[in-house]
Amino acid sequence: MGRDRRYRERVYQIVRAIPPGRVMTYGGIAALIPPPRGTDWTGYVRVRARWVGYSMAECPDDLPWHRVVNAQGRISPRPGLSARLQRAVLREEGVRFDRNGRLDLDRLFWRPSRRWLRARGLLDPAA
DNA sequence: TCCTTGACTCAGA
DNA sequence: CTCTGAGCCAAGG
Numbered sequence: 001m002g003r004d005r006r007y008r009e010r011v012y013q014i015v016r017a018i019p020p021g022r023v024m025t026y027g028g029i030a031a032l033i034p035p036p037r038g039t040d041w042t043g044y045v046r047v048r049a050r051w052v053g054y055s056m057a058e059c060p061d062d063l064p065w066h067r068v069v070n071a072q073g074r075i076s077p078r079p080g081l082s083a084r085l086q087r088a089v090l091r092e093e094g095v096r097f098d099r100n101g102r103l104d105l106d107r108l109f110w111r112p113s114r115r116w117l118r119a120r121g122l123l124d125p126a127a
Numbered sequence: 128t129c130c131t132t133g134a135c136t137c138a139g140a
Numbered sequence: 141c142t143c144t145g146a147g148c149c150a151a152g153g
Contacts, residue, residue, distance in 0.1 A: 026136085046136085050133070050135045052135080054134080056134050078133090083134080086134095
């Protein structure tokens, strides 16, 4: 299911850059990655967040996968125990969750600098 | 080949 | 706030 290796690597590269105590969303990450060659732009926009999700499902253990949450600021449910672990690790990093299991994206969402993006051929949403 | 199933998101109800 | 359905793509049964 996972897109091609090149796409996943781009996802992991971005996730690795998220600082402790900060988070990014699936869609937020996807918005930085250009559509693969031959992919229709409008179609890509509709599926890219899921592609990131699929990529995360098979991510290597050495990256801070726990810093990726969904657009509602909640931990996406999935089979296995990693969802619970994710919340625990985030709390260790100082992330607070409200009674609905939601964190404050306005404060915690992390955006790479333009310079960082440009150096890696990624998209700058503010451009 | 057809159908289901996803670590998604957004707009409606 | 919660719950659906739609939109879209690729793998696997």
